[in-house]
């Protein structure tokens with residue numbers, strides 16, 4: 001219930017707020033306190049049950065924004081579908097050459113009422129629909145990667161609880177690929 005109301009609030013707030021990840025990314029440089037914050041719910045996650053079917057994960061529309069001038073932080077996006085099996089969880093991600101990659105979402109700071117980006121826990125993917133990491137919503141925050149420019153591609157992996165490591169190629173581009181908008 002809490003999670004649902006937060007999502008609705010986030011969607012309402014972010015509707016007119018494209019590119020927010022880049023803007024807020026700047027504030028990440030100030031300290032590391034944020035990466036040490038882990039939502040309480042994460043610690044309570046039990047392993048997914050083995051339903052007897054090996055999960056088949058498909059990753060599509062993977063892309064990464066060029067670095068804002070002078071920054072070493074950028075955001076990456078993708079869609080994940082579960083084509084076999086009942087459930088899996090995206091646990092973490094790695095990108096070649098990056099110091100660190102975090103799963104980020106937007107939540108409301110109860111103190112200030114402002115939306116903030118912060119690390120989020122594992123993201124479940126079920127049969128209900130794809131898992132979307134898209135501008136204004138969940139994203140990968142990529143730290144310490146040498147600056148990338150439009151037209152490059154960058155290799156990485158998404159790590160799932162059951163399916164393991166899935167290789168991904170992120171196209172560097174400044175707008176979402178058409179496939180991500182379907």
Ligand SMILES: [Cu+2]
Pocket residue numbers: 021025104105117118139140141
């Ligand atoms: Cu972020």
